[in-house]
Structures are given as structure tokens and as C-alpha cells.
Amino acid sequence: MTSSVESYLTRSGSGAFRLPQAPAEPDLLAKYFRGLGDPTRLRILELLSEAEASVGDLVARLGLAQPKVSNHLACLRWCGFVAWRRERRTILYRLTDERVPELIALARGLLRDNAQHVAACRRIDRSC
Amino acid sequence: MTSSVESYLTRSGSGAFRLPQAPAEPDLLAKYFRGLGDPTRLRILELLSEAEASVGDLVARLGLAQPKVSNHLACLRWCGFVAWRRERRTILYRLTDERVPELIALARGLLRDNAQHVAACRRIDRSC
DNA sequence: TACTCATATCAGCCTTGTCTGATACGTTCG
């Protein structure tokens, strides 16, 4: 029901005003940001920004369970953050777009100025 | 236990190699990205990037329940995305940093090139 | 002071997402 790009992109065209910037594809964009909203995935992206790496490499360097790493890699693959190629028995992952590290760096800069806010963020029952 | 900035920022300094870019503050950064990982919050930020607005304005323009909008505003406040001031009876929210729209625009550009991936992302039981 | 308006918070329920341990798959090597 919500899985088609087309159905989404035309959703807001049914008689409302057209907003200046973009009619807003907030659901997709939010999903994209959630792709970056996990520490393990960020660590994977950071490692891959240095060099191509196999799943085994990542498992060793992160010190995490292999299914966990594989699952997060699958997530990153789906969202187009990473691509892969086979080399002998191993599968090597790499970043697909150099703007991904830029995006992360920009967020990091923003975060730096209010890390206290974010860290302290403890709404009643939920975190931020 | 995990609420202190200091304890976090020194966590990775206990005898490991210092990574080139940053020792990585992935938990905080992930939390920050999750702050952007909700369509309602993105729509709020988009509206606020045009002009200061009261809660009532946002409720009307988004067509959403007031507690829902207030909750998301609280979230954005905690993470330092927005600030507020009182004007008579109403409270006016605004963006705190002009880099926030930049960040969103950059992500939007990245997304545009693989929106199909993201939209199609349907791992077995979980979304991306 | 009593009242109203604008906003914030609450509690309960439900959905989404993550982790773990086990297992399946496909490729390479003997």
C-alpha cells in the first residue's frame, strides 16, 4: 500500500497548495534519516568511508555478532548507502556516494554545538 | 547511565587507536539523526524554515492533533533543532541553526538519486 | 480571583525496529 514511489509522490497533489520548496516527500526522507539513526550503521559507514571492507572485516573491527552486522548491511543496501562486489569467497562493501560522509560530517558539526541537549534529551517515557 | 556527555565522549579513549576523522560519537549522532527520522518533525522543520510559527499555526497547517505536534516540538527542542519565545499568549517556534535546512536539503539530494531503493526497502519483517 | 485560551504532559495501547542463536544458502576448495 505504501511501497510505491509513484503513489507517494503524487499523494500531495490532490487539491492542496503546492509548497514553495518541495511538496515534501517527508515519509521517504524520514525513512532515509532513520537509515542513519543507528550507531552500528553509522560506524559501518565510517569504516567504509576509509576503505572497502568485507563483512568479516567489519565484524572483527566492530566486535559485533555477524548476523547483526549483516542485518545492518542489508538495511544500508536497501537504502542505497552501500554497494557490494564479490571477491573470491568474500563480499566487499563500499559506499555508493561520496556525499554520504559529507552528510554525516555536516550533522556532526551541528551536533557538536548542542551535544548536551541531545544527550540530556529524556522526555518522560521516551527518548528523543 | 548513558545520559552524560562527558562519560560518552571519553569512552573510546581507553587505550584504542585514535581514528583519523573522529573517535566516533555514534550513539549521540544516531540519536540526532533519529530526531530527523519522523515525517511530522520534518514537516515542522520545513514550515519553520519559512517563518516563525506558533503551535496553533503548525497544528492548522499540518492538520494534526495538537498533542502530537507539541510532542514532536518537545523532541525538536530537546535536540536543539528549534527554540521558542513567548508572544502574548502564544509561543512562537523558530529554527536555531540555518544549517538544519542545509542538512535536510543535502539528504534530499542524496535521496533523489535512489528514492526507489528507499521506498522499496522492505526487509522481511522490518522496514529499513 | 475566577475564567479562558494556548500549550504541555500524561497513561495506555500499539507499531516499528533491534538483538540473539540457529539455520540456510552459495561459492570455493579438496
Add this chain to the structure above:
DNA sequence: CGAACGTATCAGACAAGGCTGATATGAGTA
């Protein structure tokens, strides 16, 4: 072809986060 290796997927348990409707707070107003 059969075994071993590297990776992906699964199922179940659990936690995080979002929504709703009701209620609390607090500044302005009569």
C-alpha cells in the same frame, strides 16, 4: 561431489518510539 568457509536469513523475544484522548499548567483577561 562433498566439505568448509563466508554471508544472509530466519523466528521469537524484547525495547524504543508514536498515537490518542484526557488532563494539567500557566499566562493573559474579565
